[in-house]
Amino acid sequence: MTHTASLQTPLQPAPAPLTPAQRIRDDAEAVAVAIELASVFAVGASDRDRDRLLPWNELERFSRSGLWGITVPREYGGAGVSSVTLAEVVATLSAADGSLAQIPQNHYYALEVLRVGGSEAQKRFFYQQALAGYRFGNALAEIGHKDFRRRTRLIADGDGFRVDGRKFYCTGALYAHWIPTLVVADDDTQYLAFVPREADGVTIVDDWDGIGQRVTGSGSVAFEQVRVEADWVVPFSASFTRPTPIGPFAQLLHAAIDTGTARGAWAATLDFVRTRARPWIDAGVDRASDDPLAIVQVGDLAVRLHAAEALLRRGGRFVDAAQAQASDDSVAEASVAVAEARVLSTEIALKAGNRLFELSGTAATFGEHNYDRFWRNARTHTLHDPVRWKFHAVGNFHLNGARPPRHGAL
Known part of the structure; x- marks a missing residue:
């Protein structure tokens, strides 16, 4: 990049x-x-x-x-x-x-x-x-390697530790008071170290320049022999040797962000079509909101958005059940339910951002509106993990009874 x-x-x-x-x-x-x-x-x-x-x-x-x-x-x-x-x-x-x-x-x-x-x-x-009111950020991902989370080290140092490494895609770290950081000990066990933002050796660089989600601060964090206390280090990989809802919980938040982006684009579409857009000449109407083909397209968006919202709520209920009583079955069911929500939230976020222009016309592309932010945000955020693997997880579960893998992927 x-x-x-x-x-x-x-x-x-x-x-x-x-x-x-x-x-x-x-x-x-x-x-x-x-x-x-x-x-x-x-x-x-x-x-x-x-x-x-x-x-x-x-x-x-x-x-x-x-x-x-x-x-x-x-x-x-x-x-x-x-x-x-x-x-x-x-x-x-x-x-x-x-x-x-x-x-x-x-x-x-x-x-x-x-x-x-x-x-x-x-x-x-x-x-x-x-x-x-203290904010926690993150320093989980690393770039430049296939195993993108395995090179920032947790090094024993007397009664505490040192953290050494570099992270990217650190959403929230720029604004954080604490930076929960994925680290690996000498025995390859993974931990989440809560690193104080003001600790000596922490450097945050605001180098995120993605086309969307522009002010999330998802840039770089470097750790140079940063001292952390033992009480600030929480087990991470151990949480996935048994069934826990951490994975589907994280994925639910992604689905919520995309669903909300779709809502924003949908609201902008309704407003512009009602107040600014011109009807196509062949429609034979005076208002764009009376254009029969535009009405059909708006109806299609409404159905898809409401379906995504329903699956988001359904996924949340499954996560709640897994949090209340985690088991192989409850966590797998939550993972699949949230994967289904992720499929529709991805699709509607992209479709709503695109349909905004299709229904509103050329005037909607003017820079004063900045309507492209909805599509840019959706396109950027939905790339977080591939939706094609959500289809695989859902299909493999329903067809073969295969539980999705348990991991802390965000």
């Missing part, structure tokens, strides 16, 4: 929260807060994308809202919302701003890894950090 030179700037740490985050009490409040924030974030979303304006102010408001702590279990002071609710929160925000909605994705992922594999002391500490 070629990176724009002007983007390659090491960044200063995110400031600690000045005031504690709000405490969201339940699922209904979480959805209500997301709806309120989405209306605010939508206003500047196009400008942030067009000019690549990093959303520091929006993130501070996002953090203070309490939404970053909604998956913390109730016994630790959080709302412990369902995965169905979390997916709806993410989709709601993604409809307003796909980049902002993706930034906390790995924050929620880290909290789920912690829930499954963390010690009691680790849960108490990091859950309180999340509830206070």
Whole structure:
């Protein structure tokens, strides 16, 4: 990947929260807060994308809202919302701003890894950090190798460790207070090390220049002999030697982001066709919204979007079941249900972004609208992992009873 030179700037740490985050009490409040924030974030979303304006102010408001702590279990002071609710929160925000909605994705992922594999002391500490408004990023993936997650090392150092390596696609790390980092010990066991953003030896470079999701900050993080305490290191690979819902949980968040992107493109389409678009001459009507072929296309979009939303909710229910009682069967069923949601969320996100122009006409391509951001965001985010393998997982499960592989792929 070629990176724009002007983007390659090491960044200063995110400031600690000045005031504690709000405490969201339940699922209904979480959805209500997301709806309120989405209306605010939508206003500047196009400008942030067009000019690549990093959303520091929006993130501070996002953090203070309490939404970053909604998956913390109730016994630790959080709302412990369902995965169905979390997916709806993410989709709601993604409809307003796909980049902002993706930034906390790995924050929620880290909290789920912690829930499954963390010690009691680790849960108490990091859950309180999340509830206070601290943001967790990620440094999981590595590029340049087929085994793209196996070269950042965890090195014993007295009563703690050192982390040494380099990561890319580090969504959220740019804005984070803690960077959960996938590391490998000398015996090839994988761990998730929670690295303080301000630790000596941590360098974040804002070199993400993808065509979409432009302000997710999904660039590089380098670790040069970074000291981490033993209490900050959580088992990772051990969480996949037994059935856990970490994988389908992560995939559900992806489906939610894409579903929300589709919602945003759909809303823009309805607005433009009603207020700006011209009908095709052969339609014999005065308004584009009365064009019979346009009506058919809008109907097709509506069916596909509502189907994707239904599968997203269904996938969330399966993840909830697997979280409540993880077994080989419940985790496999959750993985397949979420794979089905990923198929439709991928398809509708791309289709809605494309159909926006088809139905709205040439005027919709003007730069003032920046409508291409919906397609660019969808095309970029849906490349995360290939949808063709979702079809394979679904088909192999239903035809041959084969359970999908268990791993922590994001």
